[in-house]
Amino acid sequence: MEFKAWFQCINPDCQNRYDLTDIVYRCKKCNELLEVQHDMELLKQRSPEKWKTLFESRYRRNEWPYGSAVWGKRELVCPTVENDNIVSTYEGGTNLFWAERLGHQIGLDDLWVKQCGMAHTGSFKDLGMTVLVSMVKQMIAKGKNIKAVACASTGDTSAALAAYCALADIPAIVFLPKDKVSLTQLIQPITHGVLTLSLDTDFDGCMKLVQEVCQKNDIYLANSMNSLRIEGQKTISFEIVQQFNWKVPDFVIVPGGNLGNVSAIGKGFQMFYDLGLIDKLPRLVCAQAQMADPLYRSFKNGFKTFESIQAKKTLASAIQIGDPVSYKKAIRALQTFDGIVEEASESELANAVGKANKTGLLCCPHTGVALAVLEKLVERGDIKKSDRVVVISTANGLKFTDFLFNYHTNQIEGIQSDHAFSPVELAADYEAVRKAILEKIES
Ligand SMILES: *Cc1c(COP(=O)(O)O)cnc(C)c1O
Ligand SMILES: [Zn+2]
16 A cells, blocks of 8 residues: 655645645645645555554564654654655653542542653654654655755754754754753754754744745755644654553643644544544643733634734743744644633742642643643533543653752742742751651651
8 A cells, every 4th residue: 555645735725735845834825834634545445453453563662663653653644754764763652641649639530641751852842853854854865955954943843853863964953042941952952063043032033034044045944834743743642542542531731832732633633533543532722821822812712813922931931932833723623622722820830840740740841831721620620520631741841950940949030839849958967867857757
């Protein structure tokens, strides 16, 4: 069987198609976003049971490249890349963590955290970047004139692009907003020898600039308006279903910034549904930081309008985006999945992290946004005690040690850390140590 896929304009009145090896990010006819479409009739020729057996046989094994949870589903992701051109770090297959204790504290029996930050570069961005960089490698191999790959980033896309390009020996350039990413995120592209531009603007400013640079030079754009990345990210949904033994959870909560990932997660569930691998869809929840909440505002007026805003500074720096590229795709997904958009204040997101920390989860502030939103939906009764809920943890908490340290030492301005837990500094003296221990265990 040969499987086919192409770029297609999302405008229902246009639906213009382009080859996956065309250098095109928006429709040339109507300027709308593109998405990857698959030949579903071909894919349906294999039965749901056969697909499941095939995917199970590949999952986390070592036959190149199928052990990667992205490439293990390659027929549904990007069938046109040849194995020799795949640039992979064995991505995906991340832990679906049963957050039993945290769930009980919040009032849930069946809470799970999809640990997408347990990844090669510490965030879910690897899932999409392996597809994009593999396609670039293939295009270069076939003689396309691509001198470099570039992206604007809030810190995680740049880390992923840098690692994958270094792996494939392809030049990369990253555009970062100065002082708006964590130290770890800034160091990642630098260590891989990638040109790292730290610009005196915010993410939206970087995004405008990188688009101009790519358009006027032979540089390939790696932002999520490039829908190849969405194809890799949609495997988050494939994995969740597979990890639950081909069952679908009731709710999936994902923090949203540029809104590529919420669209991708919707696309993944939809595709499994269309192929008959699942028989229901979950409800999708997009969680935004109150400081950068254009989708929440649009949701509040029934998605009748969408207006970009000037995002304000937030601890959830990776979603400090006021002008999200993929908002139309996100709205479409939320409408299909009976979706909800909710937001979290700085204090709510920080304290949600503190609370999770105490149950053994070291999460990033974006995961904190999702957890804070979860609590609101439980309090409101939208989510019931017995519902199976998956929170998408988008990055590894170890990328945000500055935030975690400041939270637990109660040093974040304007925030009362309800779950702070600072180290106790003592003389190296038995009685002093004993007293401190007794105070802790008897409290
Ligand atoms: C990129 C990112 C997000 C947001 O994903 P979008 O696709 O931009 O909505 C959330 N959290 C982290 C840690 C990220 O890196
Ligand atoms: Zn079009």
